[in-house]
């Protein structure tokens with residue numbers, strides 16, 4: 001089968017993920033108007049900024065609001081010491097000095113500082129609890145959604161992009177809520193409260209406090225020009241680096257066998273170098289403006305001291321108010337800096353939020369299922385055409401073109417044809433991994449699009465030659481097909497699939513962990529486990545991608561036995577790579593360049609179909625090949 005790793009439809013309706021490369025989206029023609037294809041259309045634009053963030057908060061909005069309230073109270077209480085310090089100054093310089101008042105004010109300061117710490121701690125704790133819940137909830141929602149969208153959703157996205165959304169983008173939201181959100185609320189509350197306080201004391205000094213602000217904002221605005229574009233470039237680079245990194249790790253055996261290093265691994269090293277260049281250019285364009293902004297924003301005293309001094313010596317400003325402005329005025333401008341940071345943080349997560357929403361808003365495949373139920377277990381393809389992408393539409397060549405034939409219930413029908421003929425594509429249409437561009441794929445006389453997806457997936461088992469085992473025990477991997485399977489059922493399925501013996505030899509038998517972080521199984525062993533999975537599922541229709549190469553003769557014999565057990569009493573549509581194994585099929589359908597060339601039994605086709613005769617002759621020749629160091633591959637007869 002071609003290209004991407006496809007998970008078996010093992011019962012839970014798991015759809016596979018196109019690995020490491022962008023595959024073109026399928027063309028229109030499927031129901032739903034917007035097509036099974038890109039679900040992102042028009043869904044992210046309205047969820048940017050704070051409104052997008054609010055939508056992601058879901059049920060945690062209440063907790064986040066409580067955190068915001070605690071943060072504002074912390075700010076309000078935190079302003080009290082400034083007022084007390086100003087009053088202390090007048091009490092100390094009074095004649096005689098009012099030391100009792102200073103003492104009482106000191107206690108108020110202590111109380112206020114304690115109150116601020118408590119409110120800040122409460123805001124942080126509430127924000128952290130909300131953040132962890134949002135993290136957990138978002139990842140679950142994303143995982144559920146990805147399990148429910150059509151396979152075509154993955155066609156225009158690399159695994160790296162989706163991994164980034166599920167891990168990094170969600171982590172950014174979590175970090176924003178936990179760390180930046182309370183700070184951001186404080187950054188808004190401080191200027192509002194301080195401005196009100198200062199204006200109520202002396203408007204001239206209030207203006208003097210913010211005199212440097214326009215210059216500072218101007219400097220920042222000029223350094224921010226073009227930042228949106230730069231950020232977009234950065235995110236695109238991150239996506240590329242992620243995808244190349246995953247590809248590099250997946251293909252590490254190839255990289256090693258060719259003696260390549262990461263440095264020479266084209267796209268990965270290029271995207272890392274471009275990332276470095278981006279950083280340097282960002283610092284160059286942004287650094288100067290930011291430096292000016294920071295210098296100006298911290299220099300409000302340069303205006304406040306002369307203006308305040310003048311007003312004080314001319315008797316227009318009391319000492320208490322002068323001190324109040326000298327301690328509180330700089331807070332106003334400094335809080336602007338925090339506000340800038342907070343806004344920067346909102347912008348930073350904006351792109352990620354939009355990506356999360358694109359996934360969450362993607363329409364489910366399940367939602368498109370109809371309500372009709374199949375009347376029997378036969379399959380029929382009626383004038384089925386299929387193209388993988390926009391680019392192919394309009395071109396003469398489609399992956400499948402007006403394919404029509406029937407797979408009789410309880411019989412074995414084999415798809416044969418040269419490589420690239422469209423066999424795998426056709427088989428994928430049955431469990432709706434892809435959807436026909438036009439025509440009907442029927443199961444039990446009903447178009448697969450018109451029956452509930454769970455009914456369809458309950459009727460069809462798919463065994464692909466590329467078997468994917470999840471991290472989890474042998475038992476858990478088998479229970480994917482039937483979550484409530486008893487131990488006896490699992491063992492029985494494994495015995496029938498000739499897998500029981502090797503499973504028992506594993507260190508922990510059926511409890512042995514498998515997958516990337518578990519025991520490594522041979523191709524043949526994996527194949528037998530996938531057959532056991534299909535046996536457990538016990539669906540009446542079986543779509544089978546016959547493996548091209550088994551590890552050894554013994555494995556091959558065992559797999560053939562397991563397959564015979566699996567096929568018994570079912571409707572079987574088998575993609576045949578070796579004609580010898582399907583010669584006894586009830587019907588063979590010869591596909592070539594996406595079209596049906598002929599159909600019939602092995603003998604009938606051998607008698608009349610030139611393409612079949614050719615395929616048969618090639619396979620007989622191939623079976624007789626041996627490898628030789630003298631010249632190229634040599635004929636067995638010749639070599640002997």
Ligand SMILES: Nc1ncnc2c1ncn2[C@@H]1O[C@H](COP(=O)(O)OP(=O)(O)OP(=O)(O)O)[C@@H](O)[C@H]1O
Pocket residue numbers: 001002003004023024388399417418419420421422423424425426
């Ligand atoms: N994900 C994909 N995106 C775009 N084109 C694809 C994709 N998968 C397959 N194709 C193309 O569709 C056509 C049919 O491929 P398909 O894998 O169905 O053939 P096949 O008969 O199963 O081949 P093989 O026996 O080599 O597995 C080929 O031209 C192939 O290049």
